[in-house]
Amino acid sequence: VTTGRFDTDTAIERGDDLRFAAEVTDGWDIGAIPNGGYLLAIAGRALCAALDRPDPVALSAHYLSPATHGRADLDVEVLREGRGLATGLVRMHQEGSLRLVVTGTCGDLSTSDGPTILRAEPPDLPPPEACVPALPSPRFPRILERFDMRLVPESAAFAVGIRHGNAEMAGWLRFSDDRDFDAAALPLVSDAMPPAVFLMMETGWVPTVELTVHVRARPVPGWLRCRFVTRFVTDGWLEEDGEVWDEHGTLVCLSRQLARVREGSPTYGSG
Amino acid sequence: VTTGRFDTDTAIERGDDLRFAAEVTDGWDIGAIPNGGYLLAIAGRALCAALDRPDPVALSAHYLSPATHGRADLDVEVLREGRGLATGLVRMHQEGSLRLVVTGTCGDLSTSDGPTILRAEPPDLPPPEACVPALPSPRFPRILERFDMRLVPESAAFAVGIRHGNAEMAGWLRFSDDRDFDAAALPLVSDAMPPAVFLMMETGWVPTVELTVHVRARPVPGWLRCRFVTRFVTDGWLEEDGEVWDEHGTLVCLSRQLARVREGSPTYGSG
Numbered sequence: 001v002t003t004g005r006f007d008t009d010t011a012i013e014r015g016d017d018l019r020f021a022a023e024v025t026d027g028w029d030i031g032a033i034p035n036g037g038y039l040l041a042i043a044g045r046a047l048c049a050a051l052d053r054p055d056p057v058a059l060s061a062h063y064l065s066p067a068t069h070g071r072a073d074l075d076v077e078v079l080r081e082g083r084g085l086a087t088g089l090v091r092m093h094q095e096g097s098l099r100l101v102v103t104g105t106c107g108d109l110s111t112s113d114g115p116t117i118l119r120a121e122p123p124d125l126p127p128p129e130a131c132v133p134a135l136p137s138p139r140f141p142r143i144l145e146r147f148d149m150r151l152v153p154e155s156a157a158f159a160v161g162i163r164h165g166n167a168e169m170a171g172w173l174r175f176s177d178d179r180d181f182d183a184a185a186l187p188l189v190s191d192a193m194p195p196a197v198f199l200m201m202e203t204g205w206v207p208t209v210e211l212t213v214h215v216r217a218r219p220v221p222g223w224l225r226c227r228f229v230t231r232f233v234t235d236g237w238l239e240e241d242g243e244v245w246d247e248h249g250t251l252v253c254l255s256r257q258l259a260r261v262r263e264g265s266p267t268y269g270s271g
Numbered sequence: 272v273t274t275g276r277f278d279t280d281t282a283i284e285r286g287d288d289l290r291f292a293a294e295v296t297d298g299w300d301i302g303a304i305p306n307g308g309y310l311l312a313i314a315g316r317a318l319c320a321a322l323d324r325p326d327p328v329a330l331s332a333h334y335l336s337p338a339t340h341g342r343a344d345l346d347v348e349v350l351r352e353g354r355g356l357a358t359g360l361v362r363m364h365q366e367g368s369l370r371l372v373v374t375g376t377c378g379d380l381s382t383s384d385g386p387t388i389l390r391a392e393p394p395d396l397p398p399p400e401a402c403v404p405a406l407p408s409p410r411f412p413r414i415l416e417r418f419d420m421r422l423v424p425e426s427a428a429f430a431v432g433i434r435h436g437n438a439e440m441a442g443w444l445r446f447s448d449d450r451d452f453d454a455a456a457l458p459l460v461s462d463a464m465p466p467a468v469f470l471m472m473e474t475g476w477v478p479t480v481e482l483t484v485h486v487r488a489r490p491v492p493g494w495l496r497c498r499f500v501t502r503f504v505t506d507g508w509l510e511e512d513g514e515v516w517d518e519h520g521t522l523v524c525l526s527r528q529l530a531r532v533r534e535g536s537p538t539y540g541s542g
Binding site: 101166 | 328329331333335336350351356358360362369372373374375376380383384385386387388389390391436437438471472480481483485487488501502503504505506507508510512521522525527529531532533534
């Protein structure tokens with residue numbers, strides 16, 4: 001796996017007693033707020049390091065307060081160390097405020113064995129060159145500079161104000177610096193695309209309450225094929241379900257988040 | 272809301288310092304092991320009590336070791352108390368062994384406000400009287416005694432050894448003692464039906480690694496309309512996604528679990 005900005009921006013420094021320090025940079029912002037998937041990727045790194053397991057398998061994050069740029073401290077607690085899987089808890093705080101708490105199970109996905117039965121295909125996307133590049137612009141969030149993101153035209157419609165109601169954000173994703181994806185980067189990928197609900201309604205920021213990421217396999221180098229879908233907005237609550245596949249057609253990640261939404265002017269990229 | 276066995280079997284006794292005690296009964300077993308959703312319901316009760324919020328909104332559980340019958344201790348830690356939502360952490364242990372750890376956000380669902388847009392309908396089920404009752408039998412787990420469960424014929428097929436491959440477990444659910452459902456019972460409902468993967472393959476126990484439940488609304492009294500679907504079994508990992516609707520056609524709960532599966536003789540009800 002090649003390295004790149006993702007690695008420097010999620011680097012953790014190990015201290016005593018399973019305490020880690022990280023630097024939350026401004027390169028992964030939505031508006032002025034660091035992206036929740038970016039924070040989860042940092043927490044996942046600390047957890048895997050503390051548990052001495054290579055891959056995050058299931059990470060459940062509850063977001064407590066918006067993060068800021070600068071130093072973050074991560075306290076890890078080991079809850080269970082099995083032969084294969086190990087489970088722990090991470091608290092990320094900044095200047096005394098808890099930003100997120102993550103319970104997570106880590107393991108070695110290269111040794112998974114058991115049956116494989118797929119009841120659905122990878123999303124059927126036009127090739128990347130036939131999709132719409134989500135280009136960084138003053139109106140769009142900084143996190144887009146980190147990716148080469150190619151949305152299918154139906155998904156890109158939100159950018160020109162079309163809210164057709166089919167809340168499916170689908171497309172291709174690579175890092176813009178050609179860093180390959182690995183299991184550690186999939187928590188970030190799970191929260192990197194524009195919210196699918198933008199295709200349903202005008203809304204401001206869509207704050208994540210809870211995000212769970214299940215990593216199924218390590219992706220091979222190349223494009224990721226992604227689809228994020230919102231089916232149910234109820235009383236201002238919504239889910240966003242993600243599926244991520246690699247270039248070999250392997251399902252590498254499922255994600256689901258619970259978020260809040262309010263009607264209002266679109267603020268995507270306003271920060 | 273009427274009371275019943277669910278209430279006595281999930282009752283918690285409050286001690287000092289946000290410590291709670293509960294009695295894990297044998298009435299909700301799968302084989303000889305207490306059901307994971309039952310344990311989560313107990314943890315959710317302790318969390319709501321400690322946070323002084325009526326409803327569990329998002330509970331994320333990681334299962335660390337199989338529970339046994341008898342006393343369980345629950346230690347709750349408050350992580351954040353906001354105006355509306357509050358978040359905490361519950362550790363359930365028995366005789367020094369950690370059984371599960373739950374991070375959860377609780378609130379008052381009767382005050383949710385915001386837009387409602389549904390992109391999918393409740394599952395289209397034949398009426399309960401045209402479905403197949405999942406009757407308790409020596410071959411079936413004890414938890415079925417607690418429910419009046421009516422599976423659609425396609426879902427009930429697993430009970431006669433048919434594995435048609437469409438892993439959708441759908442049907443109606445009530446408590447057998449006519450206790451009404453409320454938000455507190457939905458974590459149990461999220462894990463109460465036979466695993467959908469039984470329609471795909473012969474398998475033994477399907478241990479849950481992680482279970483997240485999002486409660487969207489308090490159900491009205493009556494039947495719940497449930498659908499649990501597994502689409503991807505990869506290297507022995509699977510997800511089971513649940514949707515639960517009440518008799519008014521309100522979406523009351525979404526759930527997702529990550530579980531392990533191995534090929535083998537069916538052991539459902541063997542315990």
